[in-house]
Amino acid sequence: MKKMKRFLGIMIAMIMAVTMLAGCGGNGKGNSDSTEGNTLKFGCFSYSESLDPANMINAAWCNSRYGVGECLFKYKDDLSVENTICDEYSTEDNKTWVFHIRDGVKFSNGKDVTPSAIKACWDVLYANKTGSSNPSKFMDYKSITADDEARTLTIVLKQAKADLRKDLAYPVFVVLDVSGDYDLAENPIGTGPYALTSFDSKTKATLVKNKYYWNGEVPYDNVEIDFLSEDNKAMALQNGDVNLVENITSASDLETLKKDDNFNVSIGQGVRCGFAYVNEKGILKDDALRQALQMALDHKTMCEVTVGGLYTEGISVLPSSLAYGYDNLKNPYEFNTDKAKKLLDDAGYKDTDGDGIREMNGKNISLRYITYENRRLSDFAQAIQTQLKDLGIDVKIDSMNADKEWNLMVAGEYDLCDSNWITVGNGDPTEYLANWYGKSDANFCNYKNDKFDKLYEQLETEFDEAKRAKIIEQLQQILIDDAAVVVHGYYNSSMISDKTVTGADIHTADYYWLTTEIAPAK
Numbered sequence: 263m264k265k266m267k268r269f270l271g272i273m274i275a276m277i278m279a280v281t282m283l284a285g286c287g288g289n290g291k292g293n294s295d296s297t298e299g300n301t302l303k304f305g306c307f308s309y310s311e312s313l314d315p316a317n318m319i320n321a322a323w324c325n326s327r328y329g330v331g332e333c334l335f336k337y338k339d340d341l342s343v344e345n346t347i348c349d350e351y352s353t354e355d356n357k358t359w360v361f362h363i364r365d366g367v368k369f370s371n372g373k374d375v376t377p378s379a380i381k382a383c384w385d386v387l388y389a390n391k392t393g394s395s396n397p398s399k400f401m402d403y404k405s406i407t408a409d410d411e412a413r414t415l416t417i418v419l420k421q422a423k424a425d426l427r428k429d430l431a432y433p434v435f436v437v438l439d440v441s442g443d444y445d446l447a448e449n450p451i452g453t454g455p456y457a458l459t460s461f462d463s464k465t466k467a468t469l470v471k472n473k474y475y476w477n478g479e480v481p482y483d484n485v486e487i488d489f490l491s492e493d494n495k496a497m498a499l500q501n502g503d504v505n506l507v508e509n510i511t512s513a514s515d516l517e518t519l520k521k522d523d524n525f526n527v528s529i530g531q532g533v534r535c536g537f538a539y540v541n542e543k544g545i546l547k548d549d550a551l552r553q554a555l556q557m558a559l560d561h562k563t564m565c566e567v568t569v570g571g572l573y574t575e576g577i578s579v580l581p582s583s584l585a586y587g588y589d590n591l592k593n594p595y596e597f598n599t600d601k602a603k604k605l606l607d608d609a610g611y612k613d614t615d616g617d618g619i620r621e622m623n624g625k626n627i628s629l630r631y632i633t634y635e636n637r638r639l640s641d642f643a644q645a646i647q648t649q650l651k652d653l654g655i656d657v658k659i660d661s662m663n664a665d666k667e668w669n670l671m672v673a674g675e676y677d678l679c680d681s682n683w684i685t686v687g688n689g690d691p692t693e694y695l696a697n698w699y700g701k702s703d704a705n706f707c708n709y710k711n712d713k714f715d716k717l718y719e720q721l722e723t724e725f726d727e728a729k730r731a732k733i734i735e736q737l738q739q740i741l742i743d744d745a746a747v748v749v750h751g752y753y754n755s756s757m758i759s760d761k762t763v764t765g766a767d768i769h770t771a772d773y774y775w776l777t778t779e780i781a782p783a784k
Contacts, residue, residue: 299471299483300782302763305504306775307636308489311463311665314446315434316390320664321447322433328467328487329776330370331436331452334361334380335427337771341533341689343427346477347375347437347453348415356422356725361415361430368474369439370457377408377415379439386440396703399693400429424725428689433773455480455778465489469776481781492635499525499758506759506766508775511638513570519758528757530768533686535579536639536750538631538646539671539679539697543708545627546677550609552745556595557602558653559646565751568645569638573751578738579695580685581752587735593742602653613654620654628656633680634667642750643680671706679706682753684771692721695737698746707746714740 306327313330315322325331334348350362367375384406387397401423407416423429439451448461453476456469469485490498495507496515510516519525540546546555565573574582582588606612611620611627619626629650633643640661647657657678662670671679685694696702698709699718714737721733741747757775759766765779 300481301484301486302482302506302776302780302782303486303488303504304776305488305490305495305498305507307492307495307509308463309636309664311663312447313450313458313461314390315436315438315450316387317447318665318668319434320668322436323773325436325438325450325452326433326454326773327775328458328469329454329456329485330450330458330469331433331438332454333431333433333435333437334363335431337428337431337689337769337773339770341686341770343425343431343689347380348427348430351427353426356424356426357419359417359419359426361417363413363415364476365413367453367476369451369453370472370474371439371442371451372474373439373441375437375453376410377413378410379441380415380437381406381408383438383440384435386446387434397434399696399702399704400432400434400688401426421722425689429693432688432693456482456485456776463489475778478778481778485776492638499760502760505763506757506780508757508768508772509637509755510758511569511572511636513572516572516756516758524761526759526761526763526766528767530755530757530770530772533581533583533684533770534637534682534753534755534772535576535581535685536573536637536642536680536682536753537579538642538748538750539676539681539707540709540746540748541674541677541679541707542710542746543674544677545622545629547708548609548622549745550605551611551622551627553595554602554605554609554653555650555655556745556748557598557605558655559649559748560597561749561751562597564642564645568641572638573753575751576749577742579698579741579747579749580691580734580738583752584686584691586691586731586738588738590735591739591742595742595745599652606654611654618651618654619656626656627654628658629677630660630675631657631678631680632660632662632667632670632676634662634664636664637682637753639680639682639750643678646678646748674706674708678748687771689771691734695721695734698741709744709746711740711744711746 310318310320310324312321313324332346335343336346338344347367348361349364353359363377402420404418404420455472455475457472459468461467467487471480471483492511495510498504499507520527546552562575565575576582577593578591580586611622613620631643633640643659650657685691696704700710700715717733717737724730755768755772757766757768762783764783765781
């Protein structure tokens with residue numbers, strides 16, 4: 263009997279200990295911190311130090327890419343949109359839009375997603391907006407009204423939009439819970455399939471299955487994200503340190519993995535443009551200098567050799583794969599170093615002291631080129647530095663992380679600034695082309711052309727698709743004629759997995775990485 267009592271006492275103590283452990287370590291999300299069950303190990307570049315969508319555009323994208331947050335709508339691979347948190351919508355004049363919020367959607371902490379909760383989230387977003395993450399670029403509204411009983415969100419715009427759904431699918435409008443004391447920079451709580459348990463932008467993030475997820479089964483119990491440099495992704499995958507990586511940017515590594523039956527390689531459609539902003543507030547406001555710079559750059563060699571074919575050469579800020587009249591565009595600044603040198607000579611910009619650098623107004627022509635090591639942008643910067651040296655132009659490269667570069671771009675502290683954009687990020691290039699619209703908060707390059715501005719304003723109010731395409735073609739040609747942008751080429755995104763994973767395909771709009779499509783292979 264004493265043995266039995268002792269045995270029961272031990273069992274009770276064990277049960278109490280397990281119960282206490284189950285109640286500890288909560289993360290405020292209504293999910294367990296357990297590392298039991300199947301785990302996906304994902305390797306990617308760290309694109310932002312923050313996950314607060316009001317802080318950085320990159321932060322908004324990361325919410326979506328890590329499977330933490332969702333928007334009212336989602337882009338399909340043809341860049342049309344499909345319903346997610348919103349299940350029905352209506353508009354009569356394209357100015358007043360009514361969105362019905364789907365029943366049964368919860369945040370990962372178990373709280374219901376109501377129209378009021380969505381409005382509260384966006385109120386915070388608009389209140390905290392910065393120059394680099396300004397939601398007004400996408401949706402400039404007069405009023406937003408939430409009716410929780412009818413489950414509707416009514417948005418009245420200042421100006422009619424052809425399709426507001428495309429803007430609301432953009433990750434900056436991710437729906438997060440802002441009702442609690444959560445740090446959105448490190449602990450955003452969304453409606454996606456996974457919930458964050460830790461985030462360190464320099465090393466890793468951990469996630470668990472969102473047990474409240476509304477849209478089907480979540481394949482993995484746990485996800486570990488290792489933030490890797492561009493050079494380490496392929497090795498980490500081959501060594502088995504991770505099961506999945508995004509955007510391997512070494513052409514040789516990518517080719518090796520394609521030939522290896524142990525890996526699946528998914529290449530996305532090329533709607534990204536790699537380019538360098540040209541800051542016309544500084545020395546590059548000079549027309550002859552910008553034109554000579556364009557003629558001195560051998561983009562074909564850079565795309566095919568320098569970055570090993572990961573980019574396709576092009577002359578416009580919009581990829582040739584899009585239906586916006588690319589074949590009709592003319593390039594007045596085709597690669598010709600001799601013509602570039604003559605243009606500068608004729609403008610009076612010569613090397614008078616024999617140091618190899620031309621002078622303008624008695625000073626050496628020296629450009630500050632800011633870049634970051636992602637999608638081979640820094641390789642373009644180095645190649646451009648070499649080619650411009652032959653022209654007699656000094657280029658000082660300043661390489662940094664993406665967030666710092668973005669802040670310097672917003673501040674206008676550069677001459678050339680590398681970037682890689684999804685050109686139809688909300689299913690349409692209008693928002694992207696605002697980078698060169700004179701009245702836009704996104705015009706960080708200080709470009710100004712009255713003809714461009716008038717055409718852009720027509721584009722904003724034109725709903726006919728054929729007419730819009732013609733306007734967009736004209737806008738592209740103006741930027742080319744003005745030598746307003748250094749276009750590197752058009753990048754193809756990729757997703758690579760080992761054979762333990764299935765469904766790891768890269769999407770055209772690469773906001774969607776950790777989706778429920780990615781699952782353990784059977």
